[in-house]
Amino acid sequence: MPQSEVRRNAELYRRLGICTDSFAAFRAANTEARTYTVDDADLSHLTPAQIEEQIRLTRILLNRLYRYGSDLRNLSISNPDFVPAPSVDEIGSIVHESAQEREDLEENMKRLHSLDDLPDHALPSR
Numbered sequence: 001m002p003q004s005e006v007r008r009n010a011e012l013y014r015r016l017g018i019c020t021d022s023f024a025a026f027r028a029a030n031t032e033a034r035t036y037t038v039d040d041a042d043l044s045h046l047t048p049a050q051i052e053e054q055i056r057l058t059r060i061l062l063n064r065l066y067r068y069g070s071d072l073r074n075l076s077i078s079n080p081d082f083v084p085a086p087s088v089d090e091i092g093s094i095v096h097e098s099a100q101e102r103e104d105l106e107e108n109m110k111r112l113h114s115l116d117d118l119p120d121h122a123l124p125s126r
Contacts, residue, residue, distance in 0.1 A: 026064040033057040066094040
């Protein structure tokens with residue numbers, strides 16, 4: 001197998017691992033944020049301290065969702081065979097990130113991924 005293919009496959013599995021980990025973190029945060037529903041699913045029955053805690057847990061959950069969406073987007077950019085991930089606007093709206101900031105980051109990611117497509121002889125030997 002050519003080294004370029006080995007590198008591409010290794011990078012794919014690395015990115016899949018990142019997505020798996022960020023999804024697990026999102027699921028754990030989602031479970032923790034919904035724990036109050038075991039006793040009573042009605043938010044109006046929570047005390048002010050419990051509401052503050054729910055706000056904190058919801059922020060964590062949204063941050064983990066942002067991370068997972070970003071990881072999926074990075075995976076689909078570097079591997080077009082995967083279905084399209086959330087859009088730049090969808091991901092950015094979670095954390096109030098501007099579309100321009102996200103597009104700049106994606107452009108940099110595309111440049112990095114283009115290095116994977118270089119033939120083996122164009123890369124420095126180790």
